[in-house]
Amino acid sequence: AQSVTQLGSHVSVSEGALVLLRCNYSSSVPPYLFWYVQYPNQGLQLLLKYTSAATLVKGINGFEAEFKKSETSFHLTKPSAHMSDAAEYFCAVNNYGGSQGNLIFGKGTKLSVKP
Amino acid sequence: DVKVTQSSRYLVKRTGEKVFLECVQDMDHENMFWYRQDPGLGLRLIYFSYDVKMKEKGDIPEGYSVSREKKERFSLILESASTNQTSMYLCASSPPLTDPYEQYFGPGTRLTVT
Numbered sequence: 501a502q503s504v505t506q507l508g509s510h511v512s513v514s515e516g517a518l519v520l521l522r523c524n525y526s527s528s529v530p531p532y533l534f535w536y537v538q539y540p541n542q543g544l545q546l547l548l549k550y551t552s553a554a555t556l557v558k559g560i561n562g563f564e565a566e567f568k569k570s571e572t573s574f575h576l577t578k579p580s581a582h583m584s585d586a587a588e589y590f591c592a593v594n595n596y597g598g599s600q601g602n603l604i605f606g607k608g609t610k611l612s613v614k615p
Numbered sequence: 616d617v618k619v620t621q622s623s624r625y626l627v628k629r630t631g632e633k634v635f636l637e638c639v640q641d642m643d644h645e646n647m648f649w650y651r652q653d654p655g656l657g658l659r660l661i662y663f664s665y666d667v668k669m670k671e672k673g674d675i676p677e678g679y680s681v682s683r684e685k686k687e688r689f690s691l692i693l694e695s696a697s698t699n700q701t702s703m704y705l706c707a708s709s710p711p712l713t714d715p716y717e718q719y720f721g722p723g724t725r726l727t728v729t
Contacts, residue, residue: 509655532716543619543705543720544658590657594716602648602673603718607657 502527502593506606514614519563519578521609523591526572532594533574534603535565539587547589550574561585586613618642619721621706627727634693636724638706645711647689648718649673649681652703664689696728 507522525531532551536544548559555567565576574591588610595602622637640647646665650658650673660673662681670681678700682690689708693700703725707718 534717536720541624541723541725543722544707544718545720546717549717602660602663603716605658607655 502531502595502604504591504593504604504606506589506591506609508609509607510610510612512612512614513581515583516580519576519581519585519611521576521589521591521611523565523574523576523606524572525574525591525593527593533565533567534592535559535563535574535576536590536592536605537561537587538590538608544590547576581611581613583613583615586611619706619708619719621704621721621724623724624722625725625727627729628693628696629729630697632693632696632728634696634726634728636691636693636704636706636726638689638691638708638721639687640689640708640719641687642708642710642719643686644708644719645686646709646718647683648707648709649679649689649691650705650707651675651700652705652723658705661691696726698728700726701728702726 503526505524534549535547538544548557550557550567558564563578588608590608591606592603595604619640648663649661664670664683680692705723706721709718
């Protein structure tokens with residue numbers, strides 16, 4: 501069965517600093533991986549997705565993530581944080597073990613950006 | 616753009632009431648999902664549906680039921696609301712399985728049961 505672990509429920513960075521949000525997955529088959537962002541009182545919006553093409557995936561708002569099979573990781577990065585990046589971020593993997601079409605979500609990482 | 620709408624952004628109900636949460640998508644997606652989101656627990660799947668009149672239980676179906684009479688509409692029903700069902704409820708939809716599982720979310724309904 502698939503699973504996702506997000507390391508750190510809260511991450512705080514200064515404006516202009518590197519953003520690094522960690523996600524590790526467990527999957528018995530090649531996974532599809534996703535990062536979603538949730539701004540306060542809103543639904544989830546897709547940032548980027550890995551679907552077995554290029555291992556470095558670029559998403560919206562300057563975010564990118566690298567799929568590393570050897571480390572079973574899919575960490576999310578952004579070179580320079582903006583105040584508008586403050587939100588909660590969720591990593592997800594497709595659920596081959598269960599019914600097809602489902603995603604399994606991590607518990608989320610709340611990103612704070614200090615001026 | 617895909618649009619998923621939910622009938623209410625905020626809802627306050629009393630214990631024991633029957634509660635209906637409505638979700639509508641406009642992209643002819645086969646798959647629809649209901650999640651609840653609680654701090655520190657992430658998103659947990661309640662029910663999902665692959666087609667009209669089809670439904671399957673997710674991880675936490677107890678106390679909930681669903682209805683899908685039309686392809687674009689997926690309703691979540693709390694048969695007898697309880698205070699432990701106070702939560703954010705998120706609806707999502709996704710295309711057929713030829714697309715890699717990407718889900719599109721509505722804005723959420725924050726339900727408070729008093």
